[in-house]
Amino acid sequence: MTGRIFDIQRFSIHDGPGIRTTVFLKGCPLACLWCQNPEGISPEPQLSYLPEKCIGCGECVKVCPRGALALNRTGKAVLARYYCQPCSRCASVCDAQALELVGRDVSVTEVLEVVLRDRDYYAASGGGITLSGGEPLFQPAFTGALLGAARSKGLHTCLETSGFAEWKELENLLGLVDLFLYDYKETDPQLHERFTGKANKPILENLRRLHERGAKILLRCPMIPEHNARQEHLDGIATLWRELPRLLGVELLPYHRLGRSKLRRFGLQDRMPESVKPPEPETVNGWVKYLAAKGVRVINPIRA
């Protein structure tokens, strides 16, 4: 069984309890405006190019079958993405690792070998493996197989998901996931579609069903100024909290722009206006207090 991933990150400490290794699966049905892992959206491998690492050897130019690469006057490779259909030829000859193909097909065994290198740390900290993305449910068979294999090694499992999937895909995983990190992005259906490209109806339905079936769920809410960071949405979160009493808690994920630097590598456009700034700590504290006052168990600490 193989799946397509774009990274494995060890010592992940904010994606579930304890010290974890997070596996990032490639491909996502949503395309949130604020997405911080934009290379996770497309299911296809993507070419990453960092001109500052280019040493101008010209090897990539020689092997590109579509003439998408050329050396400019300063001796650096220039990539014309319009002509590029990512194969891995240029990346495989790029010794400087300026060109890299992101998104590789890996077996469950291969992933598990890396994950298990830190098993002592999981045991000591109550950690384990987290599947993230992209959207893990976009590759349901691989996700199931990887979670099953991790479980058989006694690892604690987390699934980070937008919940946008067929119910049966989620249902199949019920016995394999110790904790769902379930995204809740926007209460208003129209806005949800505008921000993420998809309706929130199936997401909410799946959430209710998971809850009904007794799954352990932590609700995770990205908070984006000028977008979903509004009182109505906070009220929506509070309502959901009341309706689903067995939710473990709510975690707010304030907007940040650390992912923007990656857009350029993949030739992607930033779809967030420049005017949207990461919220100040006081603003975040305000949200936390607002929800707490409504009885929501928010797990974010209050920060100075």
Next chain:
Amino acid sequence: MPVGLVSRRAFLGSAGMLPGIMLGLETCSSERIRRLRRQILDSPMRVALHRAQVFTRVFQQQEDKPWVLRKALALREYFRTVPLYLRPGDRLAGSISESPGSLPVMVELGIAELRLVEKPHLQGYLKGQVPPQIREYWANRNLWGRYRIEILGEPPVKSADELPEIAPNYKLISNQGHLSPSYGEVLRVGLGGLLEKVRSRKSGERDPDKAAFLEAAEHSLRGLSEWIQRYAEFLSGLAASGGEPDLKEMARIAAKVALQPPGTFREALQLVWFIHQAIHIEGHGWSCAPDHLDQLLLPYYEADKKAGRLDDAQALELCENFVLKMLDNTYWGKEQLTQGLCAGGSTPAGDDLTNRLSRLFIEAATNLSLPEPLIWIRWHPNIDQEFFDFCLSRLARSTCFPMMWNDRAVAAGFMELGVAREDAYNYIPVGCNELALPGQAYFNPGAHANYLRAIELALTSGKGYKGDVKGPALAPPTSALRTFEDFAAAFGAYLRDSIRSSYAAEMKLLRAQMNWGHTPLTSCFFDGCVEEAHDMVLGTKYNILSCGGAFFANAVDCLAAIREVVYEKREATLEEIAAACRANFRGYERLRAKLLAAPKHGNDDPRLDDIIHLVERLRTQATEELCRDPRGGTKFGHVHITKDAAVRQGLRTPATPDGRLAGTPLASSVAAAAGCERSGPTALLNSVAKLNAPKSWQSGYQANIRFQANMLSEKRNRDKVRALLNVYFAKGGQQLQINAVDTETLRAAQKNPEKYSDLVVRVAGFSAFFVTLSPEVQEEIISRVAHM
């Protein structure tokens, strides 16, 4: 890792979410301590001459006497005559010289400066300071002079001006240091008891050498006692002339501990301080650790508390005062001595020794936010996790203390060298990352393995990149190295040769130390020296010399790159790699990229496991075959020396086959080469834990990791760091030091040094105020990867 990934965790650590800057804001327990701290930090560095004058005079007068006795007589005369002072607000008496902030010159050893690599602006501190008649008297007569003439066979110099201004080796301008005297006995019996022991041992001793040593020990102890007695008189004089009310109590304590054993915590602390200071005055200038104070002083602390004489606030203030005294110990200028203070640990049976005082010492030291002394704790499987958590929380504020050793890995290493289990578990760190046994074994380098030079020679048929090596080739020519095993064998042959030649040179220095490096006073605090009537330099309970070696991570990476590029992928020849290094990769950019892409140590890459063990084995085998301690033939330990070398040596080291450019920093710890750790802390620590500490690093290695301050200031993050460290040590990691500071803070400190004068960072084996470091060192620190 294909791209710098931003996971959801970054949401939490994103801009604006970091807690307030944690730059060592001092939080002294009292205004008195705060003022004392400021005073010490603001003292200009000057040279004090009293010791130089007294030692010159006494050595001149006593030319017919054995060296050890001349040293003791001079020391005693110094103690009898040195002008005394007390800084306002200081509650512990005893200073290294006659005036605040001034450093003595150990003329009978050598007159030259220590090289101040990170603080070049302070270099030149000795220029014109020592009067010509003193310099001329000693030029051919002190340890350095006699070493040159009698051991190296050089002609005497005609004038002291011929001598270099910076000593080629600290052993030529100070005693060995790197030691921890044992204080249990003196606390029990007092200096009077020790004197009595020396006297009774001396009576009837017929052997002239032994008699001379015992006489020297007696003079030294008497001198020390007289010095303390003089302080008693000086302090009561100050008290009588209307000084602070506490001075009377200080005078009483000094008068008591001049000969009697202490009865209270404060008396014990004062006695320990006097001895610690006196050992520096005698000449041990580097890396002295005052035994396990939290263990030794606990009975006094508990008795005082029970009797209602002392509360924790007072104890904390006294501990802070003690730590400040260590900072004020200006043998080679402030922040230069790498004195250490160690807390916690386990018994040989594994029981936790952490106590209330362990915590108070850590609290005191980290309250003050100082680069000196170095603060250590000893981890073991039964460590009080609450204490461990407390220590980690202090890292967020102090940015680098405490540092940690693993009892199991260290004790196993000492036992490997023949040390008894109960002694091995009494180990203590001394200096940057070296290890010793209080009163039983001190650290002394006796050979050096030059990994990178050995790789260079293997690549160039023994000629060097510049072709300037004259010695015979010790391995087949490079063109004949057909397999990686051939190359490894050639590397091993040159490595062995570097150990052989450095061993020969170091043994000459050891002979100089054995002839003219006596310290009869310090010897009184080493087991068996009085009983057997010889100076510690002639042997202690365990004599453990060490083979040093630096930049292990670069060596591993070089070998891995050569194996992959030359022998596996066959993309280049050894000759091409040598040519590329010679050219600093100009014109070899593709080859450099290939070398850089090879596996790098620090990333938990199984492809490096055999290379790690290969380098360890080649070095360890050579040392075992070639090196023995001349004082009894014991085996050498091994140590990874880094100190200031990562940047300084980097500047002088040509490009290396791991793809590193000439002049750029080398690896500052055994964890990873500069800029090569890319897989996070678990991978980094797993990589370090692959080193075989008990077999190959008995005298200590150094592993660095950097965290953002909020990883340690926030409890839920800190719990994860604690779990991480518990696992690392359980896997056999020997040592770890953490730097907890954000890159933004360091950049801000570069821009506005005046605002960040208190920011302490860990450099390599030692710590320093960040803003006092040279720009290259600052950059190297910033370039180390910070984990979340």
